[in-house]
Amino acid sequence: MVGFPPGTATDVATRVVAEAISKRLGQPVITENRPGASSNIAAKAVGTSTPDGYTLFVGTVANTINAAFPNSTAPDLGKDFAAVSMIGTVPNVLVVHPSLGVSSVAELVAAAKAKPEGLTFASSGHGTSPHLSGELFATKAGIKLVHVPYRGSATAVTDLLGGQVQLMFSPASSVLPHIRSGALKGLATTGAKRGELTPDLPTIQELGFQDFESSVWFGFLVPVGTPPDVVEKLRSATDAALDQAEVSKQLQTQGIEILRYGPDAFAKYIRSETDKWAEVIRAAGITAQ
DSSP states (O other), rough: SSSSSTTTTHHHHHHHHHHHHHHHHOOOOOOOBBOOOGHHHHHHHHHSSSSSSSSOEEEEEEHHHHHHHHTSOOOOHHHHHHEEEEEEEEEEEEEEEEEGGGOSSSHHHHHHHHHHHEEEEEESTTSSHHHHHHHHHHHHHTTOEEEEEEEEEEHHHHHTTTTTOOOOEEEEEHHHHHHHSSOOOOEOOOOOOOOOOTTTSSTTTTTOOOTTEEEEEEEEETTTTTOHHHHHHHHHHHHHHHHHHHHHHHHHTTOOOOOHHHHHHHHHHHHHHHHHHHHHHHHTTOOOO
16 A cells, blocks of 8 residues: 555555566555555554555655654554565755756855845655755754745646746656756755766765755555564565566666665664654754644
């Protein structure tokens, strides 16, 4: 079960991997989209389902952000689910409209400090990874950014292209064509290392912003209480799917980098992400989604 509409990076990756898993297990693996409430609806549906391994949830960074808000009632991936396998990640890219006249992160910070009222940054919605990436950057850079939320990346990128907003942290897959055409200026990526599709762009960490990482990641989870041998069977099938050259190629064309974590490593990563976003939310003074 995917908590986002068809055609999103999470949905596309799930369908590619699910088809390969289906062939390995010898039974259909059906991808069901149940969008809403920033993936909370799907998370609640799977979290309360029978823990037998037949219903999987595609957890994402959105779920750790949801759980990180004060007094959140969102399902907690670390408590309500058992991790199976991380699948991949799509780093965000810091892009600016050319009219801003900056060519580096240092120049962007200087431009922001010269404008006390703040530069405007778009996001795919309040409380999303692109939104909190901007808040994290503003905190670490000591600048003011004015958040302009949209209902999805497509409309946010459209207004950025039109110059209605000045910058954005966007999933790479949404802005790479515009960077290549010159319609937008890419300054840096938010991954832990340089992206395969953006090798010429430095990471924000490289530029001196310690521990800055913000990516749209996703992986398989099952309801807590699922038998360990079932979790292992699902993990093994997922690993085998990610080993296939055709699967790797299809994910790469979507700007998705395979990031394979087993149950223990994935669970640890989920905990660290929830803690990180809770700190960002507190620092930015965000009280609700």
